[in-house]
Amino acid sequence: MSFNLFVGGLFLSSFAFAETPAVPSASTVVVDVEKHYDALSGFQANFVQTVASELYGDTVQTGSVQFEKPGKMRWVFAEDGKEYVADGDQMWVYVPADKQVFHYPNFDASGSAQSLLHSLGNLDALYTVTVLSTSASKVALELSPKLDASFSKVTLELAANFDIQSVELRDNLGTKTQLVFSDLVNNPKLDAKRFLFEAPEGVTSVQVGAP
Numbered sequence: 001m002s003f004n005l006f007v008g009g010l011f012l013s014s015f016a017f018a019e020t021p022a023v024p025s026a027s028t029v030v031v032d033v034e035k036h037y038d039a040l041s042g043f044q045a046n047f048v049q050t051v052a053s054e055l056y057g058d059t060v061q062t063g064s065v066q067f068e069k070p071g072k073m074r075w076v077f078a079e080d081g082k083e084y085v086a087d088g089d090q091m092w093v094y095v096p097a098d099k100q101v102f103h104y105p106n107f108d109a110s111g112s113a114q115s116l117l118h119s120l121g122n123l124d125a126l127y128t129v130t131v132l133s134t135s136a137s138k139v140a141l142e143l144s145p146k147l148d149a150s151f152s153k154v155t156l157e158l159a160a161n162f163d164i165q166s167v168e169l170r171d172n173l174g175t176k177t178q179l180v181f182s183d184l185v186n187n188p189k190l191d192a193k194r195f196l197f198e199a200p201e202g203v204t205s206v207q208v209g210a211p
Contacts, residue, residue, distance in 0.1 A: 026129045029139065036162035037121035042068035045164075045184040049077075052176045066188070067117055072195040085197040092197035101199045103207050116154065116167070127154075136160065 044066040051059045063077040071088035081096040091107035094100075119126050126147065132140040132155070143154040155168040163186070168178045199205055 024131060024134060026131050027124075029131055029141065030123045030129050033123055033141075033158070033162065034121050040069075041187050042066070042072070042190065043163075043184060043186045044188045044190070045181040047182070048180045050178045050180075052178075054174060065117075066190055066194060068190055068195065069118075071118060073118070074194050083197070085195060087195045094197060094199070094203070099202060100204050100206055101197065103205055104209055105207065106209055116151075116169070117164075120164075138165065 044064065046064050047062065049061045049063070051061075053059075061077050061079050063075060065076075066074045071086060073084070073086050075082075075084040077083070081094075083092070083094040085092045085094070086107060089105075089107065091104040093102040093104075095102075123129055123143070127143040127145055130142040130144075132142050134140075137160050139158045139160075141156045141158065143156065145151065151169045151171045153170045157165045157167075159165050163184050164181050166178065166180045168176065170176050
């Protein structure tokens with residue numbers, strides 16, 4: 001089961017651009033991004049996800065996502081009701097159409113698409129960063145993972161206030177996933193129960209991996 005997801009946010013309020021602005025160095029950008037995300041406890045947003053696959057064709061879905069440190073998240077997809085929930089140690093993948101939830105009791109997101117949005121405070125250690133373009137309102141970055149990962153390349157578009165606007169991810173099979181975010185809120189007050197999953201009545205729980 002694949003989990004095509006992903007994400008990031010950025011800077012530029014401190015830069016004054018001339019008619020032909022100089023592109024800031026990758027090291028400068030990384031420092032600013034890491035400072036921004038180190039200061040956040042979490043964020044939430046709505047999203048539109050577009051997946052382009054040579055094997056399965058294109059699909060478009062909408063939904064909402066919530067993140068909280070350390071390692072907590074909840075993705076909810078509007079069209080099919082799927083949910084991806086993690087409490088920092090465990091993960092649940094709920095598939096309403098199959099009346100099943102897959103439970104990963106020892107979930108390690110390192111190197112996975114799921115870890116991307118949690119890793120923005122640690123870019124230098126995890127990715128080789130290239131600045132693709134800058135403007136007064138947006139910065140585009142390309143990330144190549146330094147360690148083994150389920151994706152090969154990521155493109156991030158970040159607003160001038162460091163908030164994430166979009167992320168495009170290519171996995172190792174050539175599938176391209178784009179997430180466009182809206183209505184983003186930093187440091188929301190979230191109920192801890194948002195990051196725990198309780199299976200509805202009649203849903204079968206399938207444990208994946210050792211407890």
